[in-house]
C-alpha cells in the first residue's frame with residue numbers, strides 16, 4: 001500500500017477486478033499515475049458504459065441502442081425460429097466468433113443454484129417463457145455451462161418447455177478439440193461416450 005488514502009483506494013478498487021491481485025493493482029495504479037491521458041480516456045469510457053449500456057428488452061444482451069434492442073434482435077437476416085439460451089452476455093460473443101450460429105439468443109444472467117440463492121425467479125426465465133409462447137421458435141439450443149448448475153438449469157427449462165412442442169437441444173459435450181484422451185477426466189469421458197456420433 002502507498003499509505004496515501006486516495007491511491008490506496010484505487011489499489012483496493014482495482015484489486016477487486018477478476019484476476020487482479022494486490023501486486024498487479026499496485027502496478028496498474030503506478031501506470032495510471034504516469035499516464036494521465038490514458039486515465040482520462042479510461043474514465044470517459046467507464047462513464048459512457050455507465051450512461052449508455054442497458055439490457056436488450058427482448059433477449060437481455062447488452063445494448064446501447066436507443067430503441068432498447070440489441071444488434072442481433074434488430075437483424076432481420078438472423079434465423080428468428082432458432083434460439084440459443086446462454087448464461088451470460090459474454091457467452092454470445094464466444095458463440096458469434098465461432099461463426100456457426102445465425103439464430104437469436106436469450107440471456108438468463110446466471111444458472112440455477114439453490115445453494116447460492118439462484119432460484120429460477122432470479123433469472124430471466126419468465127421473459128424466456130413469454131418469448132417462446134408468443135414467438136415462432138422451432139428449436140431452443142441450451143448453451144449453458146457444463147457443470148452442476150448448467151445441468152440443473154437445463155433440467156428445469158426442459159420441464160417448463162415440455163408443453164410447448166419445441167425441439168430442445170443442448171450443445172454437444174465431450175472431448176475438447178486437440179486434447180489427449182489420456183488426460184480426460186472420467187466424467188467428461190462418460191459424457192463423450194454417451195453423446196458419441198456416427199463417423
Ligand SMILES: [Zn+2]
Pocket residue numbers: 056057058059060061069070071072073074
Ligand atoms: Zn436482443
